[in-house]
Amino acid sequence: MTMETKEGADLHDIRLHGRGGQGTVSAAALLALAAFEDGFESQAFPKFGSERRGAPVEAYVRISRSVIRAHNQVYTPDAVVIQDAGLLRSEPLLKGLNPDGLIVMNATEKPAGVDNGFRWICLPASQIGERHIGRPLPNTVLLGALAAGTQWVSLTALERAITNHLASKGEAVVNANIEAVREGYLFTENDEALIL
Amino acid sequence: MDKRDPFRHNVLTSGHRACSGCGEAMAARMVTDLIGPDAIYVNATGCLQVFTTHNQQSAWQAPWIHSVFANAAAVASGVEAALRARGKETPVVVQAGDGGTFDIGLQCLSGMIERGHDVLFVCYDNEAYMNTGVQRSSSTPHAVRTTTSPPGRLSQGKHQLKKDVISIIAAHHLPYAATATVAYFPDLKAKVEKAMAIKGPRFLHILSPCPLGWEHDSALSVTVSRLAVETGLFPLVELEHGELTGVMRLAEPRPVEEYLRPQGRFKHLFAGKEGAVELRHLQALADARIRRYNLLETDTQWDTARAMQSKRHGCGDYASASVSNSPTSEAVKHGA
Amino acid sequence: MKQLLEGSQAVAEAVRLCRPQVVAAYPITPQTHIIERLAKHVANGELEAEFINAESEFGAASIVLGAVAAGARVFTATASQGLLLMTEVLFNIAGLRLPVVMVCANRAVGAPINIFSDHQDSMTLRDAGWIQLYVESNQEAADSIIQAYRIAEACELPVMVCIDGFLLTHTFEPVVLPSQVEVDSYLPAFQFARSLDPARPMTLGGGSEPDNYQEYRVAQHDAMEKSQAVVEAFDADFEVQFGRACGGLVQGYRLEEAQTVLLGMGSLMGAVYDVVDRLRDQGQAVGTLRLRCFRPFPVQALVQHLSSVQRIIVLEKAISIGAGGIVATELRAALQQAGIMTPVESVIGGLGGRDLTPEVIEEIFKETASSGIDVINRFAPNHIINGEAHHG
Numbered sequence: 001m002t003m004e005t006k007e008g009a010d011l012h013d014i015r016l017h018g019r020g021g022q023g024t025v026s027a028a029a030l031l032a033l034a035a036f037e038d039g040f041e042s043q044a045f046p047k048f049g050s051e052r053r054g055a056p057v058e059a060y061v062r063i064s065r066s067v068i069r070a071h072n073q074v075y076t077p078d079a080v081v082i083q084d085a086g087l088l089r090s091e092p093l094l095k096g097l098n099p100d101g102l103i104v105m106n107a108t109e110k111p112a113g114v115d116n117g118f119r120w121i122c123l124p125a126s127q128i129g130e131r132h133i134g135r136p137l138p139n140t141v142l143l144g145a146l147a148a149g150t151q152w153v154s155l156t157a158l159e160r161a162i163t164n165h166l167a168s169k170g171e172a173v174v175n176a177n178i179e180a181v182r183e184g185y186l187f188t189e190n191d192e193a194l195i196l
Numbered sequence: 197m198d199k200r201d202p203f204r205h206n207v208l209t210s211g212h213r214a215c216s217g218c219g220e221a222m223a224a225r226m227v228t229d230l231i232g233p234d235a236i237y238v239n240a241t242g243c244l245q246v247f248t249t250h251n252q253q254s255a256w257q258a259p260w261i262h263s264v265f266a267n268a269a270a271v272a273s274g275v276e277a278a279l280r281a282r283g284k285e286t287p288v289v290v291q292a293g294d295g296g297t298f299d300i301g302l303q304c305l306s307g308m309i310e311r312g313h314d315v316l317f318v319c320y321d322n323e324a325y326m327n328t329g330v331q332r333s334s335s336t337p338h339a340v341r342t343t344t345s346p347p348g349r350l351s352q353g354k355h356q357l358k359k360d361v362i363s364i365i366a367a368h369h370l371p372y373a374a375t376a377t378v379a380y381f382p383d384l385k386a387k388v389e390k391a392m393a394i395k396g397p398r399f400l401h402i403l404s405p406c407p408l409g410w411e412h413d414s415a416l417s418v419t420v421s422r423l424a425v426e427t428g429l430f431p432l433v434e435l436e437h438g439e440l441t442g443v444m445r446l447a448e449p450r451p452v453e454e455y456l457r458p459q460g461r462f463k464h465l466f467a468g469k470e471g472a473v474e475l476r477h478l479q480a481l482a483d484a485r486i487r488r489y490n491l492l493e494t495d496t497q498w499d500t501a502r503a504m505q506s507k508r509h510g511c512g513d514y515a516s517a518s519v520s521n522s523p524t525s526e527a528v529k530h531g532a
Numbered sequence: 533m534k535q536l537l538e539g540s541q542a543v544a545e546a547v548r549l550c551r552p553q554v555v556a557a558y559p560i561t562p563q564t565h566i567i568e569r570l571a572k573h574v575a576n577g578e579l580e581a582e583f584i585n586a587e588s589e590f591g592a593a594s595i596v597l598g599a600v601a602a603g604a605r606v607f608t609a610t611a612s613q614g615l616l617l618m619t620e621v622l623f624n625i626a627g628l629r630l631p632v633v634m635v636c637a638n639r640a641v642g643a644p645i646n647i648f649s650d651h652q653d654s655m656t657l658r659d660a661g662w663i664q665l666y667v668e669s670n671q672e673a674a675d676s677i678i679q680a681y682r683i684a685e686a687c688e689l690p691v692m693v694c695i696d697g698f699l700l701t702h703t704f705e706p707v708v709l710p711s712q713v714e715v716d717s718y719l720p721a722f723q724f725a726r727s728l729d730p731a732r733p734m735t736l737g738g739g740s741e742p743d744n745y746q747e748y749r750v751a752q753h754d755a756m757e758k759s760q761a762v763v764e765a766f767d768a769d770f771e772v773q774f775g776r777a778c779g780g781l782v783q784g785y786r787l788e789e790a791q792t793v794l795l796g797m798g799s800l801m802g803a804v805y806d807v808v809d810r811l812r813d814q815g816q817a818v819g820t821l822r823l824r825c826f827r828p829f830p831v832q833a834l835v836q837h838l839s840s841v842q843r844i845i846v847l848e849k850a851i852s853i854g855a856g857g858i859v860a861t862e863l864r865a866a867l868q869q870a871g872i873m874t875p876v877e878s879v880i881g882g883l884g885g886r887d888l889t890p891e892v893i894e895e896i897f898k899e900t901a902s903s904g905i906d907v908i909n910r911f912a913p914n915h916i917i918n919g920e921a922h923h924g
Contacts, residue, residue: 028704029538029704032536032704033536033704036536036706041706042704042705042706043703043704043705044537044703044704045698045699045702045703045704046698046702048561048562048647048698048702067706068802069669069801069802069805069806070802070803070805070806070890071696071699071700071703071799071800071802071803071885072803072888072889072890073889075889075915080591149670181856182871194746219701224744233730233733234730235730236602236730238598239737243816246629246739249735249737249738250739251739251740251741251743251744252738252740252744253738254735254738254741256735257733258730258733259728259729259730259732259733259734260728260733260734260735261598261601261728261735261737261739262595262736262737262738263597263598263621263624263628264594264620264621264624265553266590267590267591267594267597267621269586270586270590270591270592270594270598271594271595271598272598272700273556273584273591273594273595273598273599273729274554274556274584274594274595274596274597274598274599274600274601274602274606275598275599275602276598276603277554277556277582277584277595277598277599277604278553278598278599278600278601278602278604278606279553279602280552280582281553281580281581281599281604282553282602282603282604286729286730303587303591303639304587304590304591304594305584305587306587307587307588307591310587311584311585409732427570454604471577496804532896
């Protein structure tokens with residue numbers, strides 16, 4: 001039973017899963033920043049582990065119309081973003097996902113044996129990311145796909161969030177990520193992503 | 197200058213509660229008067245702190261702060277940083293004993309030096325935790341009796357050697373590190389003045405005899421301090437950026453026994469066979485230090501056998517068991 | 533202007549606005565982002581300060597002690613093991629009446645080693661003589677730091693601003709940062725009357741004996757008691773100047789005719805507010821009281837708010853092993869002393885970062901003696917989803 005009714009409480013809760021080094025925590029921050037740009041109240045934070053490349057990482061985002069006061073983890077997300085499909089084998093990534101929830105996954109096909117009525121958006125985010133960023137970073141691509149698939153945040157807001165949040169990494173990185181988020185968005189909008 | 201004294205600053209002034217003959221009080225008076233009252237003094241917990249600021253009284257005529265035992269170097273780092281941030285140039289001086297330098301204070305001291313703070317750290321080394329009742333420190337020399345390294349059926353006193361702190365400090369490659377002692381005031385003065393003319397972290401290691409803990413006559417502090425140098429046990433050296441740049445040469449080294457006999461803390465070494473073994477160890481340590489720092493003027497290596505034959509100072513044979521045990525008579529013989 | 537900021541960013545910006553002159557710290561999760569941001573500010577000339585990389589937390593606390601004694605405004609931050617390592621120096625700072633401001637990024641204390649948030653670290657230092665403020669949001673973190681400097685310097689007492697590790701330090705949420713002009717107007721430049729200065733030589737940290745030591749402690753305790761009024765007054769001033777307040781000593785929520793009140797501190801309050809709203813919607817007369825200032829312990833304010841309540845629950849994220857709840861015990865004593873015999877239910881939860889979810893909090897309200905639970909001293913229940921316990 002979810003305690004979070006949708007009137008006046010959180011509009012959308014998102015949980016992001018990835019491995020250390022894939023920018024999962026950054027993705028959560030960008031999503032919250034974008035929602036904030038779009039005029040919502042938002043919150044993002046990681047479930048922390050120690051700072052190791054490759055270890056499973058989880059992060060949460062809340063988007064709401066009213067001030068978000070609680071600082072709890074997201075147990076019943078409306079959407080799950082999976083940056084590394086391999087994690088599905090070992091981690092309960094879909095735990096608590098609402099029955100009509102959405103999964104945005106970095107993959108070219110939906111994994112076998114998972115058929116519980118969720119909506120899926122799958123796209124080769126690492127490859128798309130590599131083309132723009134030079135490294136197989138799927139995070140901004142997946143955010144673009146999420147935005148296109150849900151309209152919870154606008155593409156413009158995501159681009160602004162990237163511009164501000166990644167400014168310290170230099171113009172080249174900012175531009176590359178903007179290209180990446182755009183392609184993720186268009187890829188999904190134009191039905192090039194595998195949408196199930 | 198002190199209002200009452202036209203010749204001295206008396207940064208450390210009268211009325212403190214040091215033991216008579218205290219080598220640390222002597223050294224601290226020398227050092228702080230050379231530096232003057234226009235400095236900020238940070239003191240670690242220890243004898244100097246206790247006997248100068250007993251119960252709401254203070255013998256310090258300069259700004260002075262005491263925090264805890266281990267952190268004087270860190271507190272001084274903060275003082276120095278604050279002065280820099282506020283555009284002030286007051287010198288910062290740490291005063292600590294061997295405990296607050298060699299042992300509990302070593303971590304903060306290393307940090308202070310590593311970060312390059314412009315602070316002079318002065319260690320008054322009386323070779324044990326004297327303030328708390330003569331317990332051993334890592335500075336306590338080999339075979340010394342302390343309350344926590346007592347001789348007994350199974351022991352000849354402190355088992356370990358004296359920690360070579362000047363080498364540890366010099367390994368930080370700081371601008372200046374030197375050893376000094378109260379018996380050689382012109383040398384100490386030159387070193388303090390040299391240190392005060394240099395910017396960055398500086399370290400002075402001053403051997404400070406303790407009549408109570410070393411168990412010698414309180415009138416003999418300067419004599420004992422001199423003998424520590426003359427036997428080669430406490431070389432007077434200077435190291436700059438890690439390199440040896442100054443050494444006080446010994447005209448004629450004295451056998452260590454001359455240094456050991458006046459001090460009750462070595463008395464057990466003269467009692468039997470095991471003690472005699474330690475005497476030889478101590479002589480070997482002195483020999484090694486003389487060699488290491490090349491303390492002799494001549495080219496030839498110091499010869500232990502020669503030292504054993506030396507009767508110049510009237511103590512008799514090195515290995516003799518019939519030497520008088522009276523420190524006073526020894527002192528008179530040595531012309532102290 | 534409101535921005536979405538990570539807690540550590542809000543903290544670093546607030547510190548920067550307060551113009552510290554010496555910052556010294558040793559890294560420890562989850563405080564690292566704070567000091568990294570400050571180091572960057574100094575490196576870029578955005579904060580004119582000496583940034584000192586201490587060799588340990590013991591060193592860091594000692595460095596700021598020396599710096600403030602020499603007349604500079606300072607800052608340090610730590611958590612958990614680091615805070616405990618500083619213990620000796622924290623007592624020293626307080627005893628020397630030095631106005632140090634420190635952020636404690638609340639984290640559990642080992643063993644077992646745990647990097648997640650609870651209040652054991654700062655609670656363990658409750659006797660050290662530091663004012664302790666617990667913030668519930670990143671906004672309050674920023675605002676409380678600015679207030680902390682003014683409180684510390686006015687009272688000559690050190691202030692510890694307690695900010696939940698990860699839950700706040702690593703969370704992005706909306707924050708309004710004031711401008712430099714506004715902060716300068718609220719917080720005057722630091723002038724320390726007892727600074728180490730050859731022009732006015734003083735001995736700081738001399739010896740004391742039985743005939744005078746107690747008087748120092750009495751003076752310290754007295755200053756702490758008087759600081760309650762200062763904490764309230766400076767929060768009121770803050771509200772006048774910036775248009776928002778931090779809750780003074782204690783802050784109530786829906787206490788009107790509340791029959792049951794839950795008392796808590798820090799970021800767990802957010803979920804409590806949501807549960808209180810839900811229960812009120814169901815017709816239950818519940819409310820909550822946030823303890824913002826734990827030291828000094830605001831007895832009068834607590835008594836005032838709780839005197840006519842039938843049921844009091846304290847939910848806290850620390851435990852005194854062998855005794856139980858710390859805040860609960862102090863509250864019981866304070867109430868009893870005021871003749872209020874309402875039993876105080878002590879609930880300990882959220883230890884080691886275990887999530888205190890709305891479900892858990894609602895369960896805490898529901899638990900009564902009739903359900904076979906020792907309500908007077910208990911641990912929070914676990915969060916159950918679909919019959920499965922979640923430990924967060």
